[in-house]
Amino acid sequence: MSSLIKMLVLVILFISSTLFSSFIDNNNGLEKYGNINYTNTGYFNNKKVVDSLIRGKDLSDLINTNEFQKVENELEKIKSIKNVDVYLNSYLELEIDIIDRLPIAFLRKSNSYLDSSGVIIEKNDSVYDSLPQIKGVLREGEVYKILKVISVLDKDKFFQNKLESLYFEEGDIYLNIKKFDLDIRLGNEFQLKNKLKMLKGFYMYQFNNSINKKYKQIDLVYNNRLIAIKK
Secondary structure, eight states, X not given: OXXXXXXXXXXXXXXXXXXXXXXXXXXXXXXXXXXXXXXXXXXXXXXXXXXXXXXXXXXXHHHHTTOHHHHHHHHTTSTTXXXXXXXXOTTSOEEEEEEEOOEEEEETTTTEEEETTSOEEEOOSOOOOOOOEEOSOOOTTHHHHHHHHHHHHHHSTTTTTTEEEEEEETTEEXXXXXXXXXXXXXXXXXXXXXXXXXXXXXXXXHHHOXXXXXXXXXXXXXXXXXXXXXX
């Protein structure tokens, strides 16, 4: 009788151990591969990259020890990702929320994108997009000026989506507007709303005037004055 009881106890322990091991394996599998909730801005494709990384040994080990902050730090090294959140949901499954960066301009010289935070991300494909182009190479301190100009133009209902390109020449900011065949010398990044108000008036005058004069450049560098230079 005693031998039979011992045998039953061993069987129960074996079954319990097997079930517990199976539960751990399944739980690790859920944590390891998880669900990737991906917010795609249309310029990058990071879901496959992240999926591959979390299946790799380094991140898999961090996930299985619940070191989610370290996982986030590693994934945020991908420059085209703006935000990453790694956590366990109510079913103890791994969830990864990814938000891509949204470019606001294209740097033609370096074949890269610029986002609203001033981050420069290499473009990996040859797909054409309609983003404003930045000509030349940006120097230190010029990124902030470009971001300010783009932001003000984007918030202006009249000039929204009309910006074609920007560039620097001898320290001055120049820009081109779609369907407006001339260079606009903006000067610095100050008093932009006032400069755009003058530009808007000239723009509307040109398009409403039946006898349009041809100009090669508009200067907005002087206080409250617009100077149009003829071709």
